[in-house]
Amino acid sequence: MKTFDHYDARSIDEALGLLGKHRGKARLNAGGTDLLGLLKDRVLPQYPELIVNIKTIPGLDYIEEDGERLRIGALARLCDLAGSRLLQERYGVICEAALAVAGPQIRNVATIGGNLCQDVRCWYYRYPAHLGGGMLCARKGRGPCFAVKGDNRYHAVIGAGKCFAVCPSDLAVALAALDGHMTLVSHRGERRVGVGDFFSPLRNVLEADEFVKEIDVPKASVPRLQRFLKFTLRKPIDFAVVSVAAVTEVKDGIYSDARIVIGGVAPGPFRAGKAEEELIGCEPGDAVAAQAAEAALEGARPLSKNAWKIEVARALIKRTVYR
Ligand SMILES: Cc1cc2nc3c(=O)[nH]c(=O)nc-3n(C[C@H](O)[C@H](O)[C@H](O)COP(=O)(O)OP(=O)(O)OC[C@H]3O[C@@H](n4cnc5c(N)ncnc54)[C@H](O)[C@@H]3O)c2cc1C
Numbered sequence: 001m002k003t004f005d006h007y008d009a010r011s012i013d014e015a016l017g018l019l020g021k022h023r024g025k026a027r028l029n030a031g032g033t034d035l036l037g038l039l040k041d042r043v044l045p046q047y048p049e050l051i052v053n054i055k056t057i058p059g060l061d062y063i064e065e066d067g068e069r070l071r072i073g074a075l076a077r078l079c080d081l082a083g084s085r086l087l088q089e090r091y092g093v094i095c096e097a098a099l100a101v102a103g104p105q106i107r108n109v110a111t112i113g114g115n116l117c118q119d120v121r122c123w124y125y126r127y128p129a130h131l132g133g134g135m136l137c138a139r140k141g142r143g144p145c146f147a148v149k150g151d152n153r154y155h156a157v158i159g160a161g162k163c164f165a166v167c168p169s170d171l172a173v174a175l176a177a178l179d180g181h182m183t184l185v186s187h188r189g190e191r192r193v194g195v196g197d198f199f200s201p202l203r204n205v206l207e208a209d210e211f212v213k214e215i216d217v218p219k220a221s222v223p224r225l226q227r228f229l230k231f232t233l234r235k236p237i238d239f240a241v242v243s244v245a246a247v248t249e250v251k252d253g254i255y256s257d258a259r260i261v262i263g264g265v266a267p268g269p270f271r272a273g274k275a276e277e278e279l280i281g282c283e284p285g286d287a288v289a290a291q292a293a294e295a296a297l298e299g300a301r302p303l304s305k306n307a308w309k310i311e312v313a314r315a316l317i318k319r320t321v322y323r
């Protein structure tokens with residue numbers, strides 16, 4: 001690892017000041033479970049000269065409801081989410097997704113903000129420099145996308161542009177299914193971005209001088225069925241090949257609302273609007289679950305080796321929406 005300066009920030013303002021002063025050469029560090037791996041393997045085209053520790057900022061790890069919304073501070077850890085009584089009772093899909101991340105050691109330090117901002121896992125992008133990697137590709141600002149002609153079995157089947165890497169965050173999928181939003185702050189002020197809109201094919205929308213302060217989700221007015229399922233190759237500690245979060249409401253025996261979001265298939269959490277349309281107005285059951293699954297990834301354009309992910313997504317959708 002190259003050397004860098006390290007600073008314990010005591011407030012968001014102090015962290016923002018350092019990001020501004022070092023213009024693109026400072027990085028925020030929360031749990032460090034993603035960032036330190038990137039630095040050790042020299043994955044990033046530009047190595048930071050300053051690491052700003054934000055875990056030292058007090059009061060940013062809350063999980064609470066106010067009149068309208070559930071609010072989660074960016075420094076809430078994944079173990080806090082999984083163990084929160086409030087989330088277990090009313091926002092179960094967040095707990096399920098948090099528990100599906102890695103193993104206990106990582107969940108004990110990783111934060112929700114870091115989980116949403118973590119970098120992609122494309123094996124070309126992550127190929128460590130000391131093993132002959134450090135490859136420049138479209139995502140790093142120079143070079144081709146190696147996945148297009150290469151081994152793309154885990155890459156995106158829909159919504160990709162110049163980069164086919166998929167969003168690795170399990171929390172993003174669950175939060176998008178709950179219509180979650182993120183509050184980003186900088187010296188220019190605050191802006192709110194939908195979790196689903198935070199990701200784009202080449203990078204997320206976070207500017208180099210911005211800080212994720214909070215994630216919020218609308219409060220549910222009626223009970224909902226919430227489910228998160230994830231398909232992995234290895235059972236413990238593995239990223240999703242495909243995941244699905246479904247949040248549905250049934251009124252008088254009919255689906256009255258549905259949000260279905262698929263992870264692992266696109267640069268961000270992919271909202272399966274066509275699947276939702278199949279459900280709304282119908283009685284829950286096998287047949288409608290199968291129709292929703294069939295419709296979910298209409299328009300997908302798989303690469304040479306990843307069409308199988310569409311079948312996995314269909315199987316997960318049937319299981320998440322079937323009652
Ligand atoms: C072995 C292993 C298995 C894993 N399995 C899974 C899995 O199954 N599912 C899954 O979802 N993830 C998985 N992960 C990824 C893991 O969840 C993330 O590394 C973790 O959530 C990142 O959180 P952190 O607080 O450690 O972030 P850090 O590593 O500290 O930061 C990650 C990135 O986010 C930025 N950042 C952090 N906080 C903020 C903020 N408040 N504002 C702006 N930018 C910020 C940092 O600058 C950095 O770029 C795995 C990781 C490992 C190492």
Ligand code: SF4
Nearest residue numbers: 122137145163164165
């Ligand atoms: S998928 Fe993205 S990260 Fe991977 S090689 Fe292509 S451009 Fe690079």
